[in-house]
Amino acid sequence: MANNTENIEKVYSSKNERLKSYVFDLPVQEFRRGYRSDIYFWREKIALEEHNIDPQVIMQVFQKNNAVICGIDECLAVLKLATGKYSDYPKAYKLFDKYIELKKKARIYFLEDRESYLNILSERMEIGKELDSLWISEFDDIEIFTLRDGDEIAPWESVMHIKGRITTFAHLETIYLGILARRTRIATNVRKVVEAAQGVPVLFFPARFDHWGVQSGDGYAAWVGGASAVSTLAQGEWWGAKASGTAPHAMIACLEGDDVAAAKIFYESYPETNLVALVDFHNDCVNTALKCARELGDKLWGVRLDTSEKMVDKSIFEMMGNFKPTGVIPELVIKTREKLDAEGFKNVKITVSGGFDAEKIREFVSRRVPVDAYGVGSYLIRGDYDFTADVVKVNGKNCAKEGRGYNPNPRLQKVNYDE
Numbered sequence: 001m002a003n004n005t006e007n008i009e010k011v012y013s014s015k016n017e018r019l020k021s022y023v024f025d026l027p028v029q030e031f032r033r034g035y036r037s038d039i040y041f042w043r044e045k046i047a048l049e050e051h052n053i054d055p056q057v058i059m060q061v062f063q064k065n066n067a068v069i070c071g072i073d074e075c076l077a078v079l080k081l082a083t084g085k086y087s088d089y090p091k092a093y094k095l096f097d098k099y100i101e102l103k104k105k106a107r108i109y110f111l112e113d114r115e116s117y118l119n120i121l122s123e124r125m126e127i128g129k130e131l132d133s134l135w136i137s138e139f140d141d142i143e144i145f146t147l148r149d150g151d152e153i154a155p156w157e158s159v160m161h162i163k164g165r166i167t168t169f170a171h172l173e174t175i176y177l178g179i180l181a182r183r184t185r186i187a188t189n190v191r192k193v194v195e196a197a198q199g200v201p202v203l204f205f206p207a208r209f210d211h212w213g214v215q216s217g218d219g220y221a222a223w224v225g226g227a228s229a230v231s232t233l234a235q236g237e238w239w240g241a242k243a244s245g246t247a248p249h250a251m252i253a254c255l256e257g258d259d260v261a262a263a264k265i266f267y268e269s270y271p272e273t274n275l276v277a278l279v280d281f282h283n284d285c286v287n288t289a290l291k292c293a294r295e296l297g298d299k300l301w302g303v304r305l306d307t308s309e310k311m312v313d314k315s316i317f318e319m320m321g322n323f324k325p326t327g328v329i330p331e332l333v334i335k336t337r338e339k340l341d342a343e344g345f346k347n348v349k350i351t352v353s354g355g356f357d358a359e360k361i362r363e364f365v366s367r368r369v370p371v372d373a374y375g376v377g378s379y380l381i382r383g384d385y386d387f388t389a390d391v392v393k394v395n396g397k398n399c400a401k402e403g404r405g406y407n408p409n410p411r412l413q414k415v416n417y418d419e
Contacts, residue, residue: 018148018415021077023238025216029131031082033096037174045170049085054165058393059173060400060407061160061180067385068191069159070149070221071183075176079162080417083169084138092134099127138168145412150187150224158409159387166391177387182214183221184385189358190225193376196361201228201373203244204235205353209378222380228373246276246304257281259288260295267299274301276351283307286315286336293345302349302372303340305333309355328352330369337370351375 027036034042048054086092102124109117142164153159159180162169194202204222207215212234219235229244230236236243247266255261263277277300279288289303307313309327315335316325323331333350340348352364353375361374392406393399400406 019073021080024074024077028081034171037171041173042171045167048167054167055394057166057391059162059389060158060392061389062156062158063387064155067153067184068187069147069151069153070187070224071179072146072149074179078175080139084136086134088134095127095131144415158407173389180387185383186218186221187225189380190222190227192358194226196358198365203375204230205375205377206380207232210381246278252281275299276302276304279303280307284314286339289336293348304351306354328354330367333369
């Protein structure tokens with residue numbers, strides 16, 4: 001695991017600052033056109049505009065679980081850049097269709113014809129400028145009151161109020177609700193395992209279990225939740241962290257199963273990175289950890305146990321009888337620690353991964369299992385934290401779907417985006 005302490009401290013010192021809109025890789029033209037919104041929200045916007053119906057409303061956003069809110073700053077960026085309307089809709093529609101056509105065309109030419117690809121990008125940029133000239137921003141006409149990323153929220157608590165003319169932002173509901181749902185799920189799950197770990201670092205390792213496109217936002221949400229490290233560069237992009245990781249199983253396989261050799265060449269290529277040897281390749285964590293410690297000496301920072309939940313490590317065979325023996329279990333970690341200590345390798349740290357969630361971590365902590373870091377994967381992207389948005393006031397009067405009345409929240413802060 002790389003030593004990111006200096007980098008992380010720098011980020012935490014500015015945690016109270018909102019992320020700037022340029023941090024997010026937003027497809028602004030697509031948001032403005034409603035291309036990524038449920039079609040009924042775009043149709044709502046257009047129908048109301050065409051009939052000159054444009055009341056002042058309060059849009060109220062909430063969800064139904066105890067959670068850690070995340071995604072607020074990203075939502076603000078969306079609202080800032082895509083609140084408004086076109087001055088000429090027919091012209092904007094034609095330009096946007098061409099804009100998307102060129103986007104698809106560029107994918108084809110990227111590998112086949114580099115010059116044509118660059119020409120397409122140039123043409124697309126010019127169309128983007130024309131679309132910008134047709135866009136009338138109305139962001140300054142709305143007021144937004146929100147909580148902060150990282151705040152703990154209760155079920156049904158209002159997390160955001162948007163006040164303004166409904167047509168200016170009606171088309172963005174799909175976008176900001178989806179952002180909040182995803183980011184809050186990650187931040188909440190990470191917070192759960194961080195609290196369960198009681199000070200032991202939690203490493204954010206779910207990248208391989210989900211689409212690559214979500215990594216930057218997920219990594220930020222993991223930081224909000226309290227994760228100590230991430231495994232991809234993209235996951236650290238928004239908050240300035242570097243990626244951490246060991247030599248994987250595939251690398252050991254390429255060296256015909258030689259765990260030590262894999263660790264050695266990893267160290268030679270990345271001497272500035274803390275060397276963590278993966279020791280479960282032969283399903284013999286204790287002996288492999290000892291072998292690595294003996295041969296690598298002071299170069300070895302730690303070992304990682306990642307035994308499959310369907311396997312029983314060889315060192316556990318003689319102990320089986322009154323506990324579930326599969327996977328990375330307390331008995332395996334304790335035995336690894338005892339054997340390392342017995343040979344004088346007390347400085348070698350133990351990282352565990354594979355099937356860990358908040359409940360399993362709590363069990364390890366309650367038994368005082370000597371773990372120095374928890375790598376957690378697919379658990380961190382599971383669960384439902386769906387957000388809902390309702391118009392709750394129209395022209396100053398209460399008007400909401402039955403059961404969804406105006407719910408003021410004194411914790412909401414008015415957003416001053418100029419800050």
